[in-house]
Amino acid sequence: MESAETNTVSQDPKKQASYNTVETMEEVNDSPVEEVRLTVAITDDPTLPCLTFRTWVLGVISCAALAFLNQFFVYRQNALSVSSVSAQILVLPLGKLMAATLPTKAITIPGTKWSFTMNPGPFNLKEHCLITIFANAGVTGVYAVNIITIVKAFYHRRIDPVAAMLLTHSTQLLGYGWAGIFRKFLVDSPYMWWPANLVQVSLFRALHEVEVRPKGGLTRLQFFTAVSVSSFCYYIIPNYLFPSITALSFVCWIWKDSVTAQQIGGGIRGLGLGSIALDWSTIAAFVGSPLATPGFAILNMLVGFILIVYVVVPIAYWNNFYNAKRFPIVSSHVFDATGAPYNTSLILTGKSFEFNREGYDSYSKVNLSIFFVLIYGLSFAVLASTVSHVALFHGRTIWQQTKASFNDKFGDVHTRLMRKNYEAVPQWWFHGLLMVVLAVSMLACEGFGRQLQLPYWGVALAMALAFVFTLPVGVIAATTNQPAGLNVISEMIIGYMYPGKPLANVVFKTYGTISMSQAITFLSDFKLGHYMKIPPKSMFLVQLVGTVITSLVSFGTAWWLLTSIDYICDQSRLPPGSPWTCPGDDVFYSASIIWGVVGPLRMFGKLGLYPGMNYFFLFGLAAPLPVWYFARKYPDRKWISCINVPIILSGTMGMPVAKAVNSVSWFTVGIIFNWVVYRRFKAWWARHNYILSAGLDVGVAFMGTLCYFALQYYNIAGPSWWGLNIDDHCPLAKCPTAPGIQVGQCPVH
Known part of the structure; x- marks a missing residue:
């Protein structure tokens, strides 16, 4: 078994030779979670370039492609979810090809003192990680598209495309504000370990680290190749x-x-x-x-x-x-x-x-x-038990972390490395984005002849609901990989307060549920960047741009299918064997x-x-x-x-x-x-x-x-x-x- 303390091999030997920021012997792997100690490396090279030309090009393409594919297949009987791992594998040879062929000469932006190079050196692990996080945005999907679908395909009514687009964008971006507020508890804390991220961490290390093949066995990259080829061949059956x-x-x-x-x-x-x-x-x-x-x-x-x-x-x-x-x-x-x-x-x-x-x-x-x-009854119980469980089992820890967050004394080796080498994202970035998205949300709901039926106070109430539940649900997601949703409780609240209006109900549910869900997704990706030692500001920009691209592509794909396929979603009128x-x-x-x-x-x-x-x-x-x-x-x-x-x-x-x-x-x-x-x-x-x-x-x-x-x-x-x-x-x-x-x-x- 390879030690978790093995050095990550720098893509540039000269930089690695001059790099002395962190030495393995000076750090102790004090992560309290055994799976993290077994999987995540405890070294970092802050000299590696991250937000490069290659990152933007491959990241945007990956995000748009996955957003299209996942939205396209979600309408089919056998919905296929294409994960970001697919992009994670494909961009590696493409990144290396770009590193081998693109010019290294610096390009100056006309009228400014800014310059960049399309090829800053060998394609490295941090670029690869940021591209994958770009792709993750295309995998999560756009929940608000469900509203557009039921209006057009089930209720057979018209919805203004501009209102629909504003709805998709605002619901996807609203959760960034909550993520900014709770990131110290759900990212910096070593006890919040986000198990699903370890899959990608393990794969990144397999793809980028120099590994000696054990006698009679396979390297991790060879094992991954064998499994993926076997899975590819078998799945045709x-x-x-x-x-x-x-x-x-x-x-x-x-x-x-x-x-x-x-x-x-x-x-x-x-x-x-x-x-x-x-x-x-x-x-x-x-x-x-x-x-x-x-x-x-x-x-x-x-x-x-x-x-x-x-x-x-x-x-x-x-x-x-x-x-x-x-x-x-x-x-x-x-x-x-x-x-x-x-x-x-x-x-x-x-x-x-x-x-x-x-x-x-x-x-x-x-x-x-x-x-x-019974499923509805259980959804009521899950929500209530989540609050009770977190208060009983994690209340003291959350309080201790709340106090510790003011003097920055809690954390493990990964938190120490991030604080030592990189500048945190300013809080006003989150708060400013929250204000802009709130204004767009109000315009989408109050404008366009009130097509969406939800008044301004409904938007404010949905935001308050998401804010209250982001922390307890985030704790469950970060420790068990099984987050709870707010869809049922949000449906119930607005159903009592504003009954008889189907669009108001689903729009309220989307603002309440998805703003929290997007916050959880953002925090999970931020933890992945935390493990991979990515600069937080680069993480924020990649996630923000990826979310906007996903909203545009998913909306466009859904609108195209809903207006081009006859009787889509209508099982009584579709031809026999239709997948839609x-x-x-x-x-x-x-x-x-x-x-x-x-x-x-x-x-x-x-x-x-x-x-x-x-x-x-x-x-x-x-x-x-x-x-x-x-x-x-x-x-x-x-x-x-x-x-x-x-x-x-x-x-x-x-x-x-x-x-x-x-x-x-x-x-x-x-x-x-x-x-x-x-x-x-x-x-x-x-x-x-x-x-x-x-x-x-x-x-x-x-x-x-x-x-x-x-x-x-x-x-x-x-x-x-x-x-x-x-x-x-x-x-x-x-x-x-x-x-x-x-x-x-x-x-x-």
């Missing part, structure tokens, strides 16, 4: 030749005519007992790579998944709670009292696009599947009906069917208390302090957008590598685990993109046989079981 292996549900093959058996064993429409996927894209979808999630977090989520999916849901369904048997056991759609899909045109006024109470009273209340009901089914936007549309059109009062309040779900708030608030009590009473039993209630409760939060087969496969791989392998073969894990994750991602991304543009774009399908269907062959799993309910081709009980 689940992506093109045999898509059915993305969800193998053996229970359905045995009991072909049993609705109950298929409800239990169906991996796509059922509970997934016994289902599995032989496809990395299915495993890593929705929740991310299981190899990048700590073992204790995986075990917590697994406990929650088993309790909810295999205990609570079956009890609720087969006892017919909330008339559960009238509807599918797992579904994200909305239904009327007869079990049919809900007709929203009957409860919306045409001109004002607001709730029609008379139409609603004469039609039906909105009904949900029992799984969807928009699964994520379908759930977003259902949420706009539940919280925006009908509103929480008629869903989870006294006028609704599900007021009992509100008790989950109290349950979530109280749930961490017993764990905290026993952890203090028995401090020698370390396993108690590893119990994380918010993570347990979020064990199914990817569902029902994610399917049971995604979760089952994710847990299987996660337990094998981050529990069994980590405990028994720690040397191998430290050297190869994160490289394995990156290699699998790259192979899938390259083959998926190649397959689409070379074959599927031209409607060249694979061989016609039963395995070509992207299905688990459990058609009865979606059927209701209440007597007399007839839906589609389902049997009537």
Whole structure:
């Protein structure tokens, strides 16, 4: 196993020879997190150029390309997420090619004293890292595009393109202000270690450090190459030749005519007992790579998944709670009292696009599947338990760090190196940007004939909500790799305060949820730069420009698809086999009906069917208390302090957008590598685990993109046989079981 204290080899020997800022023997790797000590180097060369011509060119291209690809594929039935690791690999040979061919002569900008060179020397690790952070901006996506999609494709209404563009930009940039406020706690603190970043740190070191191949083994770069090539070659099978292996549900093959058996064993429409996927894209979808999630977090989520999916849901369904048997056991759609899909045109006024109470009273209340009901209850509990857990387990640490932040005495070797070698980003950069974005947000909502329906006070309230939750949610994300979202609580707040207006609801949710989410993303990338010793000001500029580019490209791509593809997202009118089914936007549309059109009062309040779900708030608030009590009473039993209630409760939060087969496969791989392998073969894990994750991602991304543009774009399908269907062959799993309910081709009980 290579020592984490190995020197990073400078790309320029002359600079390295003259560089004496930090000597390995003078520093002690005092990071309190073992994974960080095993992965992150403790040396730095501040003489390496960072924000170069090569960085800007390759960074802008990478960001724009990934923004286009991810927005393009998100509308498809098999959404493909192309990660920044793909760009991380591609830009390395391109950067070296530019270093070998571009002129080194300095170029003076006319009319100024400024000059730059297109080729400052060998392509180095810090340039590579900044380009990857550029690319990260293109991966995160633009949440506000969901609003544009449901308005045009689901509600079939017009939205002003300028208002829509201002909405996308302002929602993406609002979180930078919160990130500036909380960066001392969530970046400088050595206890906030952001596990997912270690994948890229490990890959950077594999690509740039000189490494001696162990006898009988492979270097990390050779291992990465072998994994990525293997993943690339294999992915043509689940992506093109045999898509059915993305969800193998053996229970359905045995009991072909049993609705109950298929409800239990169906991996796509059922509970997934016994289902599995032989496809990395299915495993890593929705929740991310299981190899990048700590073992204790995986075990917590697994406990929650088993309790909810295999205990609570079956009890609720087969006892017919909330008339559960009238509807599918797992579904994200909305239904009327007869079990049919809900007709929203009957409860919306045409001109004002607001709730029609008379139409609603004469039609039906909105009904949900029992799984969807419980997911909403759990989302209430997760939010409350996050606040309680952070206050109990991290409150003292946060207070100590708050005091320490004023005299700069807390930190580890990485924090010391950053403070010694680089100037921090001034706070007024964050505050100034926050003021500008606030003005743009008000213009987008108050202008353009109030198309977005949300008044100025709604924007201010959404900002306050995001500010309050950024720190506690950031602590969870920085320690467990599993951040919580504000989407449900924000929907509920504005639904009570401003009911009957679907666009106001989703716009408020976007400002509240995404400003916090963007702050978390910014802080995570800042921590990556912290580990890689990137100047903070360069980090800030790259992230800001990358966010603006992503907003422009994602908006343009979405607008192009929505105006050029007939019946996009309309599954009832699309031709058979069309991939443009928009699964994520379908759930977003259902949420706009539940919280925006009908509103929480008629869903989870006294006028609704599900007021009992509100008790989950109290349950979530109280749930961490017993764990905290026993952890203090028995401090020698370390396993108690590893119990994380918010993570347990979020064990199914990817569902029902994610399917049971995604979760089952994710847990299987996660337990094998981050529990069994980590405990028994720690040397191998430290050297190869994160490289394995990156290699699998790259192979899938390259083959998926190649397959689409070379074959599927031209409607060249694979061989016609039963395995070509992207299905688990459990058609009865979606059927209701209440007597007399007839839906589609389902049997009537």
